[in-house]
């Protein structure tokens with residue numbers, strides 16, 4: 444029997460009822476929570492699954508998985524500390540060929556966000572770290588002090604969609620000529636000194652987001668797991684993704700849309716050459732949180748849930 448601690452730091456799972464409703468097709472099936480965090484969604488899934496179901500929880504942040512202890516999950520629960528981009532290998536190691544559902548609740552858990560030592564929040568003083576996986580050699584400090592001005596500006600523009608990216612990158616480079624930036628306060632100062640007071644909070648959020656995405660290769664690993672899902676989902680198995688910013692949501696939306704389309708019959712093409720769609724979108728519009736959920740959990744405000752189902756056809 445597996446144990447999940449009830450007294451662990453609180454992280455309220457987002458859109459939990461919707462996730463369970465959309466994801467569970469076979470109550471005795473095999474389900475992957477690719478972003479286990481503090482186990483909120485896994486616990487909810489567990490309460491609705493049969494005892495012979497199998498759960499696989501993945502998180503690259505060991506401190507999240509380390510929160511486990513008393514409280515029971517009656518199903519088999521395999522916890523693996525790795526990046527979800529390695530899902531194929533995880534399943535191979537567990538001798539599991541196909542799964543019935545995959546959940547991704549992207550981003551970071553409140554426990555890490557609230558820990559100043561992790562350097563994720565611009566409202567807290569801490570080292571410039573921002574790694575989900577503490578064994579990752581690339582820290583925010585290395586990005587901020589090691590990348591060229593152009594590379595920094597490009598990252599801040601591309602991953603933060605920040606229009607003052609060039610100015611902010613120039614300021615970072617000027618500041619680091621005196622001494623390397625080592626704390627979240629110093630990165631904050633670079634932004635505050637570059638941007639008009641009216642825009643500072645938004646710019647801070649965008650710059651911290653951009654550096655975090657770069658450190659953790661967040662878009663690259665998302666693309667990989669979406670592709671892997673096509674291989675490992677059983678027919679009628681579903682993937683549910685909750686994203687919290689537009690770059691991730693756009694990637695999920697486009698992936699689901701593109702893999703849901705037939706290739707139109709070209710003149711001269713045989714019927715069996717028409718590509719059958721890999722996925723069926725469960726809803727074209729994202730599912731968002733109700734006003735009541737947002738009032739109880741402000742983190743739900745920016746959440747967008749998209750769900751797609753694997754079609755019957757082999758790839």
Ligand SMILES: C[S@@+](CC[C@H](N)C(=O)[O-])C[C@H]1O[C@@H](n2cnc3c(N)ncnc32)[C@H](O)[C@@H]1O
Pocket residue numbers: 454455456457477478479480481482483484485501502503504507525526527528548549550551552553575664
């Ligand atoms: C929003 S939290 C998930 C919270 C969880 N659903 C719950 O209810 O407790 C996201 C978690 O995913 C993890 N994570 C983010 N990207 C990951 C990746 N590429 N591979 C593995 N874990 C990842 C983070 O470390 C964090 O613990």
